[in-house]
Amino acid sequence: VFRRKQGIDVRTRHEVTELDLEQRRVRVRDLEGAKEWWEAFDLLHIATGAAPFVPAVAGADAAGIYTVSTLQSGIRVRRAMDERKPRRAVVVGGGHVGLEMAEAFLMRELDVALVEMMPQVMNTLDPDMGALVSDEVRREGIELYLDERLEAFEVGDDGHVRALVTNRRTLPADIVVLGLGVRPNSDLVAQAGVPLGIRGAIRVNERMETGIEGVWAAGDCVESFHMVSRQPTYVALGTVANKQGRVAGINIGGGYATFPGVLGTSITKFCSLGVAQTGLRTSEIEALGLEYATAQIEGSTAAHYYPDAAKITVKVLAEKGSGRLLGGQIVAGGASRVDSGSDAYLAAKRIDILATALQAGMRVDEMLNLDLAYAPPFSPVWDPVLIAVRQVIKSL
Amino acid sequence: VFRRKQGIDVRTRHEVTELDLEQRRVRVRDLEGAKEWWEAFDLLHIATGAAPFVPAVAGADAAGIYTVSTLQSGIRVRRAMDERKPRRAVVVGGGHVGLEMAEAFLMRELDVALVEMMPQVMNTLDPDMGALVSDEVRREGIELYLDERLEAFEVGDDGHVRALVTNRRTLPADIVVLGLGVRPNSDLVAQAGVPLGIRGAIRVNERMETGIEGVWAAGDCVESFHMVSRQPTYVALGTVANKQGRVAGINIGGGYATFPGVLGTSITKFCSLGVAQTGLRTSEIEALGLEYATAQIEGSTAAHYYPDAAKITVKVLAEKGSGRLLGGQIVAGGASRVDSGSDAYLAAKRIDILATALQAGMRVDEMLNLDLAYAPPFSPVWDPVLIAVRQVIKSL
Numbered sequence: 001v002f003r004r005k006q007g008i009d010v011r012t013r014h015e016v017t018e019l020d021l022e023q024r025r026v027r028v029r030d031l032e033g034a035k036e037w038w039e040a041f042d043l044l045h046i047a048t049g050a051a052p053f054v055p056a057v058a059g060a061d062a063a064g065i066y067t068v069s070t071l072q073s074g075i076r077v078r079r080a081m082d083e084r085k086p087r088r089a090v091v092v093g094g095g096h097v098g099l100e101m102a103e104a105f106l107m108r109e110l111d112v113a114l115v116e117m118m119p120q121v122m123n124t125l126d127p128d129m130g131a132l133v134s135d136e137v138r139r140e141g142i143e144l145y146l147d148e149r150l151e152a153f154e155v156g157d158d159g160h161v162r163a164l165v166t167n168r169r170t171l172p173a174d175i176v177v178l179g180l181g182v183r184p185n186s187d188l189v190a191q192a193g194v195p196l197g198i199r200g201a202i203r204v205n206e207r208m209e210t211g212i213e214g215v216w217a218a219g220d221c222v223e224s225f226h227m228v229s230r231q232p233t234y235v236a237l238g239t240v241a242n243k244q245g246r247v248a249g250i251n252i253g254g255g256y257a258t259f260p261g262v263l264g265t266s267i268t269k270f271c272s273l274g275v276a277q278t279g280l281r282t283s284e285i286e287a288l289g290l291e292y293a294t295a296q297i298e299g300s301t302a303a304h305y306y307p308d309a310a311k312i313t314v315k316v317l318a319e320k321g322s323g324r325l326l327g328g329q330i331v332a333g334g335a336s337r338v339d340s341g342s343d344a345y346l347a348a349k350r351i352d353i354l355a356t357a358l359q360a361g362m363r364v365d366e367m368l369n370l371d372l373a374y375a376p377p378f379s380p381v382w383d384p385v386l387i388a389v390r391q392v393i394k395s396l
Numbered sequence: 397v398f399r400r401k402q403g404i405d406v407r408t409r410h411e412v413t414e415l416d417l418e419q420r421r422v423r424v425r426d427l428e429g430a431k432e433w434w435e436a437f438d439l440l441h442i443a444t445g446a447a448p449f450v451p452a453v454a455g456a457d458a459a460g461i462y463t464v465s466t467l468q469s470g471i472r473v474r475r476a477m478d479e480r481k482p483r484r485a486v487v488v489g490g491g492h493v494g495l496e497m498a499e500a501f502l503m504r505e506l507d508v509a510l511v512e513m514m515p516q517v518m519n520t521l522d523p524d525m526g527a528l529v530s531d532e533v534r535r536e537g538i539e540l541y542l543d544e545r546l547e548a549f550e551v552g553d554d555g556h557v558r559a560l561v562t563n564r565r566t567l568p569a570d571i572v573v574l575g576l577g578v579r580p581n582s583d584l585v586a587q588a589g590v591p592l593g594i595r596g597a598i599r600v601n602e603r604m605e606t607g608i609e610g611v612w613a614a615g616d617c618v619e620s621f622h623m624v625s626r627q628p629t630y631v632a633l634g635t636v637a638n639k640q641g642r643v644a645g646i647n648i649g650g651g652y653a654t655f656p657g658v659l660g661t662s663i664t665k666f667c668s669l670g671v672a673q674t675g676l677r678t679s680e681i682e683a684l685g686l687e688y689a690t691a692q693i694e695g696s697t698a699a700h701y702y703p704d705a706a707k708i709t710v711k712v713l714a715e716k717g718s719g720r721l722l723g724g725q726i727v728a729g730g731a732s733r734v735d736s737g738s739d740a741y742l743a744a745k746r747i748d749i750l751a752t753a754l755q756a757g758m759r760v761d762e763m764l765n766l767d768l769a770y771a772p773p774f775s776p777v778w779d780p781v782l783i784a785v786r787q788v789i790k791s792l
Contacts, residue, residue, distance in 0.1 A: 096771070227767075237770065238770060238777050239767075239768070239770035239775075239777050239778070239779075240767070242777045242778065243765050243778075247765075259765060260765050262767050263767040264767075265767045265768060265769050265770075266769060266770075266771075267769035267770065267771045267774050267775075268771050269771065269773045269774070274774075276769050278767070278769070308739070343704070343739035343742065345773070346739065346742050346743075346773075346774065347742075348769070348774070349745070349746070349769055349774050349775070350745070350748070351769045352746070352748070352749045352766075352768045352769055352779070353748045353749070353752050355766065355767055355768055355769065356749050356752040356753050356756070356758075356763075356766055356768075357752050357756065359762075359766055359767060360752070360753065360756030360757075360758055360762075361756075362752075362756055366755075366756075367752075369639050369643075369655060369656050370748075370751065370752055370755055371623075371635075371636070371657075371658050371659040371660075371661045371674070371751055371755060372635070372661060372748045372751055372752075373661050373662060373663035373672050373674070373744070373745060373747050373748055373751065374633065374634060374635035374661075374662075374663065375492070375662075375663045375664050375665065377665045377741070377742075378663050378665070378670075378742065378744070378745050379635075379663075379745070381634050381635050381638045382635070382638065382639075383635075383748070
């Protein structure tokens with residue numbers, strides 16, 4: 001379809017095994033036919049993405065241990081659910097993938113344990129906000145083991161995982177999912193001499209061109225510019241990848257476009273809880289040596305008397321002196337069972353107010369009188385985001 | 397409680413009947429004791445609000461015809477529902493109050509007719525967006541009469557309304573609600589010489605002081621500054637009133653605060669539909685003589701494959717040349733019965749992204765790469781607001 005409609009010669013099941021920047025060519029292997037050849041290029045675009053991290057511990061290659069990144073990898077987990085009918089799942093890692101998989105296992109009525117190396121789940125949040133998520137994980141009936149490190153897997157005679165061993169205990173497991181983050185797929189281009197940035201991600205400029213002229217890159221394999229810290233960062237998120245791909249495509253096609261960078265905005269749903277953040281968190285602000293103030297308020301997603309009003313906690317971080325907004329975090333909804341059908345988690349999408357203000361470089365005093373939408377089903381008279389802004393101004 | 401805790405001498409059931417700016421005093425009447433006296437002031441704050449408009453047509457004072465503004469007025473309607481058990485309601489006016497009352501009558505299983513003078517309901521929206529709301533009103537089973545003007549009421553021998561007469565037909569009615577907007581309560585202060593602005597609202601400066609030194613005003617009785625048109629406007633909304641009241645209070649208390657103005661942001665829920673707007677609409681832009689482009693896109697409130705994904709229509713208006721964002725309108729959800737429990741209407745709260753960008757004075761090209769929150773339950777990879785922004789940029 002692509003070849004016919006767009007004039008693009010798409011080759012699936014073909015792997016690039018080597019990149020030759022001197023002679024501007026790539027070594028291609030046909031995974032079906034086992035042929036190999038050199039393919040010349042004028043311009044090269046790298047979109048190799050990232051791969052889930054699998055720690056080098058004993059038993060990590062046993063059957064029944066999964067990572068989840070592609071559609072295909074999700075189908076594999078579902079097939080294992082149908083075929084082996086596991087009764088007990090252990091999830092390693094309490095980030096986006098870990099929490100989403102834990103929820104999926106709960107919905108399938110498995111016993112679920114979650115192991116996280118850090119003192120909280122969602123460790124991209126400040127500890128006070130992360131604690132709200134940890135509480136909710138326990139409330140939904142998950143055995144939560146914080147501050148515990150995966151050390152090995154016990155494998156049965158059938159080659160299938162039987163248990164997970166941490167530094168503190170052994171947890172029986174019929175199925176294991178690893179949600180330990182991703183690493184950029186940059187080995188091949190690094191070997192060829194394309195410069196890398198932080199965390200092994202490919203360094204690119206605002207137009208998404210790498211350090212090598214005519215070689216472009218976008219998505220989970222590249223480094224990003226953080227618009228608040230003004231330093232390099234690594235963000236592997238679909239919405240960023242998509243925006244970067246658009247910019248790279250315009251430039252490769254002879255146009256001109258720039259990508260301004262990222263705020264690290266992210267959002268996730270765990271059962272009836274919505275969790276979102278944007279900008280810098282406390283530890284990042286401290287690492288930059290900035291003086292800051294924070295405010296955390298507990299409010300309501302709707303007018304307090306409205307039937308579906310749910311709890312929302314908003315934290316705002318701002319710079320002392322300048323009053324510049326630095327970041328924000330939201331936890332909304334929760335305290336209800338998986339199947340309750342409450343959509344209170346949607347209120348976490350209010351993070352977009354803070355993301356827009358951050359990208360516009362607003363000061364918190366400029367945000368105080370933001371003319372946000374109010375009607376009882378949607379918000380209290382003062383939106384919880386503005387209540388948090390009012391609060392942080394007092395501490396500046 | 398107020399007197400004890402805050403040192404404020406609150407007198408309910410006392411009416412101010414005259415304002416004497418020369419001698420800095422107000423004439424007070426005790427509605428219980430029928431006493432009257434002059435009360436002196438150093439500083440005066442006017443928070444007289446607004447009153448629902450009642451047209452001077454025959455029968456308008458009949459029993460069974462209601463306006464809804466205060467809590468008390470809502471209780472009166474509910475009491476009438478319980479006592480007279482009306483089977484057929486007629487609502488006049490298709491704005492916020494009209495639509496909310498129509499929904500309330502539907503939930504009480506009444507037959508509902510809605511009469512609107514303009515060619516669409518929600519006539520603060522552009523016609524193409526308003527048509528989506530009119531369609532939903534009909535889909536929910538309301539008899540909708542557009543382009544029809546209320547001319548009189550027919551009143552029964554018992555003094556109770558029996559029917560509503562328009563320029564085209566007679567509509568039987570057991571109960572009538574008028575949702576025809578409000579008028580600022582400014583007669584008293586105008587007689588005393590306090591200068592008024594547009595639509596009879598009290599003119600105030602950025603600190604909420606009227607044209608008379610030491611006389612302050614805030615809320616539904618005052619004129620506002622529109623931050624996009626940079627012209628006076630009249631907005632009677634609780635969230636604006638509350639923000640203005642805070643600014644007036646700080647200034648009256650000897651502090652210093654300013655109110656930057658309004659964007660005209662508003663939101664409402666009609667059954668499962670959310671309707672929101674901010675900034676200028678097409679007719680307002682044309683009246684200002686600005687050159688503009690618009691884009692209207694139909695998207696999804698969540699990833700298209702996500703179970704609860706609902707329809708969302710976003711319209712964005714931007715200035716040609718400068719690329720400045722001018723306004724936006726959102727209609728989300730809909731096409732489901734009153735009791736479906738769908739919360740898709742909440743997606744209209746995305747208007748806050750546009751409101752924040754407007755208040756920050758962003759150009760649409762600056763908004764293109766806004767780092768908004770994405771995860772499948774919350775949004776497509778490109779938020780519908782950004783898809784509309786992309787679209788409008790092409791027309792600039």
